[in-house]
Amino acid sequence: GRMKRTAPRSTLRKIIKKHKPQLRLAANTDLLVHLSFLLFLHRLAEEARTKAFENRSKIIKPEHTIAAAKVIKHL
Amino acid sequence: MLLMSRLLCNDGRYKFGTMCLCDFSLQNISGSGKDKNSGRSTLVKQRPAVFPDLDNDTPRNMLKRIIQTQPQVSPLALRISKHEETEGPVWELPAKRISNMGEMQLPDLVPEDASIATFRMTKKRRKISVSEFERAADERLPQNQARSTLDSSTALARSFSMSLGTVIPPDTVEKRGLLRRPKNRRAIDIEAFEGGVEQNMLKRKAQKYLVDSQTASEIQTTVLTSDVEIMLSNTELFVQPQFDDQSQNKLSVLEPQLLNSKTSAQRSKISDAAQEEARLVGTDTRRTPRNSENLILDHEHAGRMTPLSPGTPANQQEDKHSHSQQSNPMKQLSVSEEVAVGTAEHRANAGYSEDLEKTLREKGESQITAAQDARAEPEEGGIAEGSVEHPGSPKAEHEITRSVGGGSLDRHSHTSSSEKSGMKLLKEAVEQADELEDQAIKIELDGTEEGPTEDEAEDPESEGDSIKTPTFVRAVAYKPLLSTPHPAKPAAPKLSTPRPAKPAAARSPQQPLQANRVPKGSGVSRRKTSEPEIASSLIKKIFSHYVKMPVARDAFKIVQKCSEKYFMQLSNDLEAYIHHAGRKTVEMEDLEVLMRRQGLVTDKMPLHVLIERYFPLEYRKLLIPVAASGNSVIPSK
Numbered sequence: 001g002r003m004k005r006t007a008p009r010s011t012l013r014k015i016i017k018k019h020k021p022q023l024r025l026a027a028n029t030d031l032l033v034h035l036s037f038l039l040f041l042h043r044l045a046e047e048a049r050t051k052a053f054e055n056r057s058k059i060i061k062p063e064h065t066i067a068a069a070k071v072i073k074h075l
Numbered sequence: 076m077l078l079m080s081r082l083l084c085n086d087g088r089y090k091f092g093t094m095c096l097c098d099f100s101l102q103n104i105s106g107s108g109k110d111k112n113s114g115r116s117t118l119v120k121q122r123p124a125v126f127p128d129l130d131n132d133t134p135r136n137m138l139k140r141i142i143q144t145q146p147q148v149s150p151l152a153l154r155i156s157k158h159e160e161t162e163g164p165v166w167e168l169p170a171k172r173i174s175n176m177g178e179m180q181l182p183d184l185v186p187e188d189a190s191i192a193t194f195r196m197t198k199k200r201r202k203i204s205v206s207e208f209e210r211a212a213d214e215r216l217p218q219n220q221a222r223s224t225l226d227s228s229t230a231l232a233r234s235f236s237m238s239l240g241t242v243i244p245p246d247t248v249e250k251r252g253l254l255r256r257p258k259n260r261r262a263i264d265i266e267a268f269e270g271g272v273e274q275n276m277l278k279r280k281a282q283k284y285l286v287d288s289q290t291a292s293e294i295q296t297t298v299l300t301s302d303v304e305i306m307l308s309n310t311e312l313f314v315q316p317q318f319d320d321q322s323q324n325k326l327s328v329l330e331p332q333l334l335n336s337k338t339s340a341q342r343s344k345i346s347d348a349a350q351e352e353a354r355l356v357g358t359d360t361r362r363t364p365r366n367s368e369n370l371i372l373d374h375e376h377a378g379r380m381t382p383l384s385p386g387t388p389a390n391q392q393e394d395k396h397s398h399s400q401q402s403n404p405m406k407q408l409s410v411s412e413e414v415a416v417g418t419a420e421h422r423a424n425a426g427y428s429e430d431l432e433k434t435l436r437e438k439g440e441s442q443i444t445a446a447q448d449a450r451a452e453p454e455e456g457g458i459a460e461g462s463v464e465h466p467g468s469p470k471a472e473h474e475i476t477r478s479v480g481g482g483s484l485d486r487h488s489h490t491s492s493s494e495k496s497g498m499k500l501l502k503e504a505v506e507q508a509d510e511l512e513d514q515a516i517k518i519e520l521d522g523t524e525e526g527p528t529e530d531e532a533e534d535p536e537s538e539g540d541s542i543k544t545p546t547f548v549r550a551v552a553y554k555p556l557l558s559t560p561h562p563a564k565p566a567a568p569k570l571s572t573p574r575p576a577k578p579a580a581a582r583s584p585q586q587p588l589q590a591n592r593v594p595k596g597s598g599v600s601r602r603k604t605s606e607p608e609i610a611s612s613l614i615k616k617i618f619s620h621y622v623k624m625p626v627a628r629d630a631f632k633i634v635q636k637c638s639e640k641y642f643m644q645l646s647n648d649l650e651a652y653i654h655h656a657g658r659k660t661v662e663m664e665d666l667e668v669l670m671r672r673q674g675l676v677t678d679k680m681p682l683h684v685l686i687e688r689y690f691p692l693e694y695r696k697l698l699i700p701v702a703a704s705g706n707s708v709i710p711s712k
Contacts, residue, residue: 005691014607019646023653024660028697031690032666033645037609038617038689039675040641044634045621052624060626065633072637 007034040072047071213263216271609638645669663698 012030016023025033047068048060055064129137611631618634619626626634652665670676675685686698700708 007694008609008613011607011609015609015642016646016649018607019643020650022659023646023650026660026662029661029663029666031694031698032663032670035685035689036645036666036670036673036675037638037641039670039673039685041614041617041634041638042621044637045618045623048626048630049622049624058624060622060624060630062627062629062633065630065637069633069637 007031009034012037044068044072210260214260216268608635609642611635614638648672 007030009030012033013025016025016030016033044065048064051064051067052058052060055061057064614635615626615631618631648669649661649665652668653659653661656665667676667682670682670685676682683699686695690698696709703709
C-alpha cells in the first residue's frame with residue numbers, strides 16, 4: 001500500500017486559506033477535506049482506468065485522464 | 076396441566092385449555108346431545124373394569140377418559156341434576172377430583188367466571204355472596220381484635236384463606252350434601268369494634284407522623300408535627316442577601332438572572348441593567364466606595380484607552396462593572412452578557428462599547444487563562460459576526476466565551492466603525508494577560524501606522540456600511556477594493572476582523588522575499604510558500620495506488636491540475652454552505668454535506684465507514700468518537 005499515510009494538513013489549510021481567506025476551519029475538518037480529496041482521486045483513478053481499458057491501453061495517458069475528469073465533473 | 080389443556084385442544088378450535096373444560100362440555104351438550112351422552116354412557120358402562128388401573132394406565136388415557144366421560148358436566152347450574160342422573164357416583168368422583176385438581180392447578184389461567192362456574196358445577200356448595208362474606212369478616216374481626224391491631228391489615232388475607240379453605244374439600248361437601256357451617260354469630264360489640272378501628276387509625280397516623288400515641292387525644296394534639304411545619308414553611312429558592320443599596324440592586328438584578336437562565340428573563344434584566352447604567356451615567360458617586368485592585372486596574376486601562384475612549388461615563392461604567400467583578404465570575408459573565416446585549420441596544424454610544432470592553436477585559440483578567448494567537452482569528456471572527464448580528468443574549472455570551480482566546484487589537488479606532496471597534500474592544504477585554512495587552516498596544520501602534528493607508532480605502536466603505544452588515548460580507552466587499560491597491564498582498568488581513576500583527580508582519584517580509592526570489596527560482600519552481608499546493612509526489616503516490624496501472628507523466632500533470640481545481644471548488648462549496656448556515660467556521664457537518672453532495676456519502680455509505688476505509692488509525696481516532704471506560708469519549712467533545 002501507500003507508504004505515506006499522513007495527510008498534508010498544513011498544506012491543505014494553506015490552500016484553502018489562500019483561496020478563501022475569511023473561511024475558517026474547525027478542529028479536524030482538514031482531515032475530512034483530505035478524505036474528500038482521496039475519494040476524488042480514487043474516483044478519478046477509476047474513471048481513468050476505465051478509459052484506458054476502453055482504449056485497450058496499458059498505461060494511463062493524459063487523454064484518458066482528461067476524459068475521466070470531464071466525467072467526474074458532471075457527477 | 077398444560078398437557079391436559081393441549082389434549083383438550085385437539086379439536087383445534089381453542090387455543091387454551093382453560094375454557095376447554097367448560098366448552099367441551101358445552102359443545103357436547105349443544106351437539107347431538109343425548110345421542111352422545113348415551114354413547115358415552117355406554118362407553119362408560121363398558122369401562123368400569125378398566126378404570127381403577129391407576130398404575131399401568133397413562134395419564135393420557137386417563138385424561139382421555141375424563142374428557143369423554145366428563146362432558147355431562149355443565150358449567151350451568153341446571154345441568155347438575157342431569158349430570159347426577161346420567162353418571163354414576165363412582166365416575167363422578169374421580170372425574171371431578173381430577174377436574175377440580177386441574178382447576179385448582181390452573182388458578183391463574185382459569186378466568187374468574189370459569190372457576191366459579193366449575194365450583195358450582197361440581198360442588199354445589201353455597202354461593203359466595205358479598206353479604207355473607209362481610210358477615211364472616213365481621214365475625215372474624217372482633218375475634219381478632221384481641222390480637223395486635225396490625226393484624227387487621229391482614230384481614231383480607233384471612234378472608235381469602237377462609238374462602239379458599241371452604242373451597243377445597245369437594246368430596247366431603249358433596250357427599251354430605253349441603254352443609255352449612257354453624258353460624259355462630261355473636262352480636263358485634265360495636266364499642267369494641269369502633270375502638271379497634273380508632274386504634275387502627277391512630278396507629279397509622281402515628282406511623283405517619285413518627286409519633287407514638289396511646290390515645291386519640293394525644294394524636295389530635297400532635298398532628299401538626301415538625302414535619303408538617305417544615306413542609307409548610309418557607310419554600311423560597313434563595314434568600315435575598317442583605318447588602319447595601321447599590322449592590323443590592325445589582326445583586327437583585329444578577330441573582331435572578333443567574334438562576335433563571337432564560338433569555339426572556341435576561342432580556343428583562345437587560346432592560347434593568349440598561350436603566351441601571353443610565354442611572355450610573357448620571358451619578359458620579361459610585362466611584363469611591365470600592366478601592367480595590369480592580370479599580371486601579373480600571374484606571375490603568377482607562378489610561379491606556381484614553382486615546383480611544385474619552386470621558387467620565389466610561390469610568391462610571393467601569394465602576395459598575397468593577398462592582399460586578401466582586402461577585403461571582405458567573406455574575407460577571409451575566410453582567411457582561413447583559414452589557415453586551417445592552418450594547419447591542421445602544422449602539423450609537425461609542426463610549427458605551429468601549430466601557431464594555433474594559434469590563435470584559437477586567438473579567439478576562441480575573442478569570443480567563445492564557446489564550447493563543449492562533450485562537451484569535453476564529454474567535455474574533457465569530458465575535459464580530461455574532462455581535463453584529465441580532466443581539467440574542469445567549470449568542471452574546473457565546474461570542475464572549477469565544478473571544479476568550481482573542482488577542483484582539485483595535486486598529487480601526489475611528490468612530491465611523493465604532494461598532495466594529497466596540498466589538499474589537501470586546502475581544503481585547505476578554506484577553507487575559509498584560510503581555511498580550513502590551514502586544515496589543517504595540518501592534519496597535521503599528522496598526523495605526525499602517526492603518527491610515529488602508530483606512531483611506533476602507534473609510535468610504537465602512538462609513539457607507541450599515542451597522543448590521545457582517546464583517547464577512549464587508550470582507551468580501553473589501554476584497555476587490557484591496558486587490559487593486561495591494562496586489563502584492565495575497566490576503567486582506569485588515570478587513571477580516573483584527574488578526575494579530577503576525578500575519579501582517581509575516582506578509583510584509585514576504586513581499587521583499589518574493590521580490591528577491593523571482594530571479595532565483597528558475598529551474599525548480601518552489602511554489603509552496605506563495606501558492607501552497609499539494610505535494611506532487613503525494614498526488615502521484617495516491618493516484619497510482621488507486622489506478623493500479625502505470626501512469627504517464629503528462630497524465631500526472633493533468634491530475635495535478637484537476638486537484639487544484641478540486642480544491643478551488645471545494646472551498647467555494649464550503650463557503651457557500653457556511654454562508655447558508657450563517658457561520659464562519661467550517662465544521663464537520665459541512666464537510667459531510669459536501670461529501671454527500673458529491674455522492675461519496677450516501678445512506679448506504681456513512682461517513683464513518685469511509686473514514687475507516689481511507690484513514691489510518693490515528694486519524695480515525697481523531698474523527699470517530701469512541702466510547703471508552705469510565706464514561707469517557709475519545710476524542711472528548
